[in-house]
Amino acid sequence: MKLFDVYPLNDVTITKAQGSYVWDENGVQYLDLYGGHAVISIGHTHPHWVKRIEDQLEKIAFYSNSVRIPIQQSLADKLGSLSGKDNYQLFLVNSGAEANENALKLASFHTGKKKIVAFNKAFHGRTSLAVAATDNKNIVAPVNETSNIDFLPFNDEAALKEYFQTNGNKVAAVIVEAIQGVGGINVASESFLKLIRNLCDANDALFIADEVQCGYGRSGKFFALDYAGVNADIYTMAKGMGNGFPVGGILIAPYIQPKHGLLGTTFGGNHLACAAALAVLEVIEKDNLIEMSKQRGMYLINKLKSFDGIENVRGKGLMIGFDVPEDIKDLRKKLLMDYFIFTGEAKPNVIRLLPALNITRKQVDEFLDTLNEAIEEMKAPAPNEEKEEALINEN
Numbered sequence: 001m002k003l004f005d006v007y008p009l010n011d012v013t014i015t016k017a018q019g020s021y022v023w024d025e026n027g028v029q030y031l032d033l034y035g036g037h038a039v040i041s042i043g044h045t046h047p048h049w050v051k052r053i054e055d056q057l058e059k060i061a062f063y064s065n066s067v068r069i070p071i072q073q074s075l076a077d078k079l080g081s082l083s084g085k086d087n088y089q090l091f092l093v094n095s096g097a098e099a100n101e102n103a104l105k106l107a108s109f110h111t112g113k114k115k116i117v118a119f120n121k122a123f124h125g126r127t128s129l130a131v132a133a134t135d136n137k138n139i140v141a142p143v144n145e146t147s148n149i150d151f152l153p154f155n156d157e158a159a160l161k162e163y164f165q166t167n168g169n170k171v172a173a174v175i176v177e178a179i180q181g182v183g184g185i186n187v188a189s190e191s192f193l194k195l196i197r198n199l200c201d202a203n204d205a206l207f208i209a210d211e212v213q214c215g216y217g218r219s220g221k222f223f224a225l226d227y228a229g230v231n232a233d234i235y236t237m238a239k240g241m242g243n244g245f246p247v248g249g250i251l252i253a254p255y256i257q258p259k260h261g262l263l264g265t266t267f268g269g270n271h272l273a274c275a276a277a278l279a280v281l282e283v284i285e286k287d288n289l290i291e292m293s294k295q296r297g298m299y300l301i302n303k304l305k306s307f308d309g310i311e312n313v314r315g316k317g318l319m320i321g322f323d324v325p326e327d328i329k330d331l332r333k334k335l336l337m338d339y340f341i342f343t344g345e346a347k348p349n350v351i352r353l354l355p356a357l358n359i360t361r362k363q364v365d366e367f368l369d370t371l372n373e374a375i376e377e378m379k380a381p382a383p384n385e386e387k388e389e390a391l392i393n394e395n
């Protein structure tokens with residue numbers, strides 16, 4: 001049977017991983033500044049994470065949500081204390097799209113309304129409502145098209161106010177990434193996020209913070225929205241939550257009432273996923289990884305800003321992007337194939353850095369030196385050009 005060919009693959013087979021390094025089948029070592037797409041939060045195969053999963057596996061891996069699963073409560077308690085949202089409620093799922101799907105649905109149940117506001121360049125996942133709220137026509141199937149979602153320009157306060165003036169009473173939720181990931185590392189301004197909060201309050205709508213990529217300590221705070229000093233009504237999480245074990249969740253404000261049967265999932269919150277997610281939080285807490293992400297991120301951003309050849313360095317914590325000019329447009333590929341460094345991309349010309357939160361200073365320096373070398377090599381004139389230039393100069 002063939003695999004359904006939907007992924008444009010890099011020609012690399014990874015067979016081993018540890019911390020911020022991975023190795024291919026020939027034993028070649030790669031530095032991972034991509035974190036498997038912002039998923040690896042505490043480092044590949046972290047020993048505490050491995051042990052917790054192994055221990056849990058020996059006891060019980062799965063039973064359905066029809067019985068008590070105490071490890072869900074342990075996870076909720078730890079999540080409440082690390083995120084500072086201990087009065088919120090936790091609903092566990094398996095992925096980012098599923099988290100957003102449930103958040104949007106819950107907002108509609110709660111408000112009794114239908115309109116969702118999303119923003120240009122947003123990415124919220126590939127299931128029906130999540131993909132409809134994603135600003136990429138190529139991945140929205142005809143069956144997912146809906147007039148219930150309206151897209152507004154990101155960071156445009158005037159457009160948001162104007163929209164709410166005419167449509168405010170129909171809005172169930174505004175969904176926003178405080179730092180857009182797939183869209184190219186676009187940071188929402190604090191005043192824009194505060195305005196969303198105010199307009200949602202004034203119009204009885206819910207504020208959904210999609211923290212699937214920018215959350216869980218990546219930005220240097222537990223949630224990237226925390227920088228704006230306002231709370232969302234619902235936070236969605238996945239990626240870094242399990243360090244590679246598939247787990248997602250939504251944090252739900254205390255005034256949103258549950259009802260039996262309102263939401264549900266077979267696999268969400270299973271014992272094994274909770275063990276993996278607890279291990280992640282324990283390591284984040286013990287090793288102070290949120291502060292680490294902030295410090296390393298500041299160091300990396302400052303250094304990158306002094307680089308010739310790349311443009312518009314931006315981001316927070318270890319969620320960093322920069323533009324790659326046309327003359328070195330293959331930089332990401334070169335870093336991977338010639339220098340063995342994984343980075344992420346966003347179309348058309350952005351390199352995204354999403355390393356593990358405990359990447360070391362030495363590894364960051366290794367990356368910076370290599371990046372410099374790669375840029376210099378790409379900018380250096382080809383030998384023939386050099387000769388031609390010399391001839392021109394001679395003449």
Ligand SMILES: Cc1ncc(COP(=O)(O)O)c(C=O)c1O
Nearest residue numbers: 095096097123124125181212213
């Ligand atoms: C901000 C954001 N939301 C949602 C998703 C979807 O998550 P998943 O692929 O786990 O469904 C992603 C994935 O990249 C994301 O970046």
